[in-house]
Amino acid sequence: MASPTLTSPATTPAGPAGNTPAGAPAVAALPPAADERPRNLMPMGVLLLSASGTMFFGALVAAYLHLRDVTEPWPPEGVKLDLYLGNLLIITMALSAVTVEWACFALRRGDRRQSSAALGVTIGLGVAFLNLLSYTADQVPFDAASHPYGLVVTALVMLLGIAVGIGVGFVTLTLLRVSGRQLSAAEPSQLRATACYWHFTVAASIAVWYTVAILK
Amino acid sequence: MTATAPSTIGSTGTGSQRGASDEAAGPATGAGWWVTTADHKRLGVLFLVGALLFLVVGAAVGALLRTELAREGVDLDVQYGRLLSLHSTVATLLFLVPAWIGMASWLVPLQIGASRVAFPRLHALALWLFLLGGTMLLAAYVLGRPFFDLAEGLPRPGPDQGANEATGLAIMGMALVAVSTLLAAMDLVVTVLKLRTKGLTLVRLPMFSWSVLITCLALLLATPVFLAGLALLYLDRHFGGDLFVGNPAGNAVWRHTLWLFGRPDAFLVLLPGLGAACDIVATHSRRPLLGEGAARQAMVAFAVLSFATWAAGPGVADALVLPTYSVPTALAALPVAMVALVLLGSVVKGRPELHVSLLFVSGFLLLTGLGALNAGVAAAVGVEGRPWATGHLHVVGFGAPTMLLFAALYHWAPKMTGRHPSAKLAGTSFLGLFGGFALLGLGSYLLGYDGGPARLQDYDFTAGATTFNPLAFLGGLLVLLGLVTFALDFVRIAVLRAGEEAAGDPYEGLTLEWATSSPPPPQNFETVPEVRSAQPLLDQRTPVQSGSRG
Numbered sequence: 001m002a003s004p005t006l007t008s009p010a011t012t013p014a015g016p017a018g019n020t021p022a023g024a025p026a027v028a029a030l031p032p033a034a035d036e037r038p039r040n041l042m043p044m045g046v047l048l049l050s051a052s053g054t055m056f057f058g059a060l061v062a063a064y065l066h067l068r069d070v071t072e073p074w075p076p077e078g079v080k081l082d083l084y085l086g087n088l089l090i091i092t093m094a095l096s097a098v099t100v101e102w103a104c105f106a107l108r109r110g111d112r113r114q115s116s117a118a119l120g121v122t123i124g125l126g127v128a129f130l131n132l133l134s135y136t137a138d139q140v141p142f143d144a145a146s147h148p149y150g151l152v153v154t155a156l157v158m159l160l161g162i163a164v165g166i167g168v169g170f171v172t173l174t175l176l177r178v179s180g181r182q183l184s185a186a187e188p189s190q191l192r193a194t195a196c197y198w199h200f201t202v203a204a205s206i207a208v209w210y211t212v213a214i215l216k
Numbered sequence: 217m218t219a220t221a222p223s224t225i226g227s228t229g230t231g232s233q234r235g236a237s238d239e240a241a242g243p244a245t246g247a248g249w250w251v252t253t254a255d256h257k258r259l260g261v262l263f264l265v266g267a268l269l270f271l272v273v274g275a276a277v278g279a280l281l282r283t284e285l286a287r288e289g290v291d292l293d294v295q296y297g298r299l300l301s302l303h304s305t306v307a308t309l310l311f312l313v314p315a316w317i318g319m320a321s322w323l324v325p326l327q328i329g330a331s332r333v334a335f336p337r338l339h340a341l342a343l344w345l346f347l348l349g350g351t352m353l354l355a356a357y358v359l360g361r362p363f364f365d366l367a368e369g370l371p372r373p374g375p376d377q378g379a380n381e382a383t384g385l386a387i388m389g390m391a392l393v394a395v396s397t398l399l400a401a402m403d404l405v406v407t408v409l410k411l412r413t414k415g416l417t418l419v420r421l422p423m424f425s426w427s428v429l430i431t432c433l434a435l436l437l438a439t440p441v442f443l444a445g446l447a448l449l450y451l452d453r454h455f456g457g458d459l460f461v462g463n464p465a466g467n468a469v470w471r472h473t474l475w476l477f478g479r480p481d482a483f484l485v486l487l488p489g490l491g492a493a494c495d496i497v498a499t500h501s502r503r504p505l506l507g508e509g510a511a512r513q514a515m516v517a518f519a520v521l522s523f524a525t526w527a528a529g530p531g532v533a534d535a536l537v538l539p540t541y542s543v544p545t546a547l548a549a550l551p552v553a554m555v556a557l558v559l560l561g562s563v564v565k566g567r568p569e570l571h572v573s574l575l576f577v578s579g580f581l582l583l584t585g586l587g588a589l590n591a592g593v594a595a596a597v598g599v600e601g602r603p604w605a606t607g608h609l610h611v612v613g614f615g616a617p618t619m620l621l622f623a624a625l626y627h628w629a630p631k632m633t634g635r636h637p638s639a640k641l642a643g644t645s646f647l648g649l650f651g652g653f654a655l656l657g658l659g660s661y662l663l664g665y666d667g668g669p670a671r672l673q674d675y676d677f678t679a680g681a682t683t684f685n686p687l688a689f690l691g692g693l694l695v696l697l698g699l700v701t702f703a704l705d706f707v708r709i710a711v712l713r714a715g716e717e718a719a720g721d722p723y724e725g726l727t728l729e730w731a732t733s734s735p736p737p738p739q740n741f742e743t744v745p746e747v748r749s750a751q752p753l754l755d756q757r758t759p760v761q762s763g764s765r766g
Contacts, residue, residue, distance in 0.1 A: 048402045049402055059476070158451070
């Protein structure tokens with residue numbers, strides 16, 4: 001049983017994960033033990049922020065649906081979205097979901113080169129998506145100020161672009177760390193977190209596409 | 217056990233004492249000490265100081281508003297609306313939530329036996345975003361009146377709305393504060409879920425940490441909706457649209473994004489306070505909380521029901537306590553009543569020692585009771601108009617959670633500073649804050665029963681107004697007095713290092729934060745006691761019964 005004395009300089013320090021019984025003999029010559037960093041901190045953090053992101057895009061989609069119900073005409077006359085470009089955008093993002101998982105799989109097996117290649121392809125697909133999204137936004141025959149439709153679609157597209165842009169940055173950082181041997185099969189948590197975030201952006205892209213192109 | 221008292225409210229330590237967790241904490245000395253820090257204790261203190269400074273601004277503006285209402289002849293004219301908007305925005309966004317985040321940043325790692333938060337640098341980013349966003353928000357009101365606010369809700373058309381720089385700055389400021397809330401909430405949730413010491417299961421979490429976990433999860437879901445509304449509002453203005461000005465469809469979108477954030481938020485500012493009150497009462501009653509499991513479940517129910525208040529109706533006061541438009545809103549009062557019963561039961565069954573934090577907890581119960589009583593009266597006699605709602609907001613929505621925040625500050629002050637606060641100053645602060653909120657509410661309630669006008673600035677100084685408005689004005693002054701006294705006390709013990717030194721465990725506490733020195737060393741603990749129940753320190757003192765609790 002532990003001693004009633006709660007703190008004692010003559011005991012061995014312990015990190016948050018370790019419970020050294022009070023009264024254990026101290027090793028005076030050694031510095032305090034380093035914290036044992038728990039695993040999966042970053043994936044959990046990203047998962048929570050992705051839940052917030054889902055609420056964020058959910059609110060925008062809800063605003064779109066509400067405005068659609070109370071505004072006539074919807075979409076404004078003369079607006080016809082190019083489904084071809086929209087479908088291409090979604091296919092690009094869906095492919096990138098596969099490549100980011102490929103990167104995770106490769107790192108788990110200790111194959112750093114293949115993991116780096118997969119992350120590189122993911123970045124390429126992300127940049128291609130952003131490029132095509134920008135092109136699509138330039139082509140649409142409306143602006144944000146002309147009609148509620150213009151505002152809410154512009155908001156969805158711009159904010160989705162920002163989310164994917166952040167994702168591309170995140171994947172690039174992870175690629176650098178994988179290439180620099182800072183991530184490995186034993187310490188893959190940043191790559192897992194990157195994959196979580198990337199899947200969120202894929203889901204958000206699909207939600208935006210379904211709302212604007214299918215539900216209209 | 218004596219206090220090993222480093223020199224300031226944050227923490228210091230010699231190089232050999234600094235653990236690996238403090239690599240991110242920045243230099244221990246020097247001019248940039250507080251600026252570059254990533255230590256959760258210093259970040260918590262900075263969050264608290266920032267929130268309290270914003271509170272002082274909001275309270276001072278509130279007192280200024282009351283001067284117009286208290287005395288005939290004082291006329292703020294068009295500035296009245298601008299100041300009222302500032303007052304309500306500061307109170308809603310810049311005080312209670314950031315203050316609880318600060319308290320949680322400081323305390324939660326200590327309560328769970330951790331040496332740090334999960335993402336120290338991200339937490340530091342959240343702090344600076346909050347301070348920057350809050351400053352931008354205040355600066356917006358210096359430039360002019362933004363054409364929307366959180367109290368009135370609906371964006372108003374105005375002659376200068378197209379070129380109103382204040383509106384753009386206010387939107388950016390609010391967005392930064394919202395992002396700061398999200399980051400800090402995420403970090404606190406991960407900290408609680410992943411950094412708990414061995415043996416500290418979720419059901420053994422101290423009540424404050426439990427309430428922080430629930431609150432942060434709810435904030436992670438509610439805040440993004442507000443951000444989405446701000447994004448639409450900003451884009452509409454940026455592109456020169458008119459969706460949010462005079463368009464009913466746009467107004468509905470804004471109203472619902474605001475409500476889905478603001479309604480839970482109005483309740484969630486109380487939730488960490490309830491958790492803190494449970495820990496305070498258990499500590500000073502010297503016994504485990506009576507009905508601890510029920511209190512935990514009540515807090516979860518409270519958070520869930522707070523989202524249901526989204527559909528409560530157009531008035532914020534309607535969403536707080538009865539009378540109300542919706543059944544879920546009425547139900548949200550039940551978990552609070554449950555926790556109040558747990559608190560009272562624990563005091564009755566325990567051996568309570570009077571401490572100023574208990575006074576603040578009783579102040580919370582009394583203010584809540586005053587609000588409930590007036591809600592009942594209002595339901596019976598049928599009161600309409602702004603004054604009653606103003607009183608209700610100041611008593612139930614703002615005063616009651618503020619009492620709990622100050623209860624927490626005084627309870628954990630010895631741990632934070634290594635010194636005991638002055639009993640006289642603490643008592644004066646309690647009298648100022650409790651008496652102030654009570655008078656502020658009472659004056660407004662009575663004015664409401666007297667048939668006060670819909671808009672406060674439209675008074676014609678009838679007999680009722682001249683009697684009741686000065687009462688509310690006096691209440692505002694008392695609140696300011698309470699704040700000043702509190703500030704003096706904390707400057708005295710934290711900066712001047714005056715006052716009686718505090719031991720590591722001055723109250724014979726039950727939870728882990730009392731198992732380290734006051735203030736804690738940089739790595740928080742030399743050793744973390746073994747946890748086999750929700751009251752690990754009580755287990756150490758009474759080994760025979762250990763394992764039978766929690």
